Amino acid sequence: MQDRERDIPAHTALRLPVLALAAILLAAASTIPVASEVHGPVAILAPTPPMGWASWNRYFCDYDEQTIRDQSDALVATGMRDLGYRYVIIQECIAPDRNENGNLVVDAKRFPHGIQALVDYVHSRGLKAGIYTDVGSFTCFSNPRFQGSYNHEAQDAATFASWGIDLIEVDFCNKPEGHTGRELYERMAAGIREARRPMLLYICSWGEESPWEWQNGVGQLWRTSGDISYQKNHVNWKDIVQNFEANARHAAFNGPDSWNDPDMLEVGNAGINLVEAHSHFSMWVISAAPLWAGTDLAHMEPEIREVFTNPEVIAVDQDPLGSGPSNIQRAHGVEVWVKPLGNKSGETKAVLLLNLSHHHAKAAVQWIDLGLMPNASVRDLWTRKDLGQFGDGYATTIPPHGSILIKVSGRSRIKN
Numbered sequence: 001m002q003d004r005e006r007d008i009p010a011h012t013a014l015r016l017p018v019l020a021l022a023a024i025l026l027a028a029a030s031t032i033p034v035a036s037e038v039h040g041p042v043a044i045l046a047p048t049p050p051m052g053w054a055s056w057n058r059y060f061c062d063y064d065e066q067t068i069r070d071q072s073d074a075l076v077a078t079g080m081r082d083l084g085y086r087y088v089i090i091q092e093c094i095a096p097d098r099n100e101n102g103n104l105v106v107d108a109k110r111f112p113h114g115i116q117a118l119v120d121y122v123h124s125r126g127l128k129a130g131i132y133t134d135v136g137s138f139t140c141f142s143n144p145r146f147q148g149s150y151n152h153e154a155q156d157a158a159t160f161a162s163w164g165i166d167l168i169e170v171d172f173c174n175k176p177e178g179h180t181g182r183e184l185y186e187r188m189a190a191g192i193r194e195a196r197r198p199m200l201l202y203i204c205s206w207g208e209e210s211p212w213e214w215q216n217g218v219g220q221l222w223r224t225s226g227d228i229s230y231q232k233n234h235v236n237w238k239d240i241v242q243n244f245e246a247n248a249r250h251a252a253f254n255g256p257d258s259w260n261d262p263d264m265l266e267v268g269n270a271g272i273n274l275v276e277a278h279s280h281f282s283m284w285v286i287s288a289a290p291l292w293a294g295t296d297l298a299h300m301e302p303e304i305r306e307v308f309t310n311p312e313v314i315a316v317d318q319d320p321l322g323s324g325p326s327n328i329q330r331a332h333g334v335e336v337w338v339k340p341l342g343n344k345s346g347e348t349k350a351v352l353l354l355n356l357s358h359h360h361a362k363a364a365v366q367w368i369d370l371g372l373m374p375n376a377s378v379r380d381l382w383t384r385k386d387l388g389q390f391g392d393g394y395a396t397t398i399p400p401h402g403s404i405l406i407k408v409s410g411r412s413r414i415k416n
Contacts, residue, residue: 052087136174251324
């Protein structure tokens, strides 16, 4: 999230993503060491994109510890936890002060039982806990001020570890002069190592300073764009599309422990209809993006729950190859995006047919463009139905802002 009192920066024009394949393979288990160019052996903490719930988009700072408990309970009751939504991230408005020793003093009104007791509750539900801080002395929320971690990185990391935290999100507001984001995030990464507790580091620099270029050995996920919305419980369709396409430009950096993040999901919040919610979710899963539900899970409608809990759609996001998406077609508001799935032969692909126009439009994909032989099989992942074999490709008509997410299986044109 970014400073709510400063002007929202103008968005730059988006370029077509370059077709690239990340040469990164999934380790057999999340604890297998891998080489880091900067810091030596590290453990894979996020072999697939992390999933869970985050508080900011729905609540801003209008929450308390009971809110977090309720959302944790909802992750369990809805079946989302068992589908992989494991992290519960407490975002913003946490610690208004520090004590004489420099330790964080938590907002006693918001957290009357303290953070550690709340984390214990999250863990008791079979979930993991995330916390929020900032590279600056203060976080983004400015009235009142809350403590960031500048010059307290190791101290705060140790505090978070003592609370049992599993993920630290570090925002990018109030960056002190004379320092780079990379330096400040590396400080927190060093603090995490010193704390000797495995904690994901979520680099929330809004894509500034190109974190995908230096994240190896620092963080496991990073924002590639500005906030998806600057309004509580509301999003605009154009901002969803903008973040998706900006994120896709860096698809080559996707892979185990290395995840581009286009920001939280707005499914269930105001501003988009159900058709757009399906497209929003489909864009995120084809991107291998972290899936952070950003709505009130305890009171969502059944059709919104169905968006979050389709196992075949989630499987695209959680595919072990970790590949990002490639754009193979873009014309008249219709786009075709492709993501290879779960094998080296290239014989199975996820394909997103996306209609960004304001009218019904025909969308089509040709098997030759996927490197497949004729008569490939198609499965609709949202309806979970096999559509059959198709000779040279697949075509359909899509409503405005709608999409079709399919899995295509066939014989590769390239012999392996």
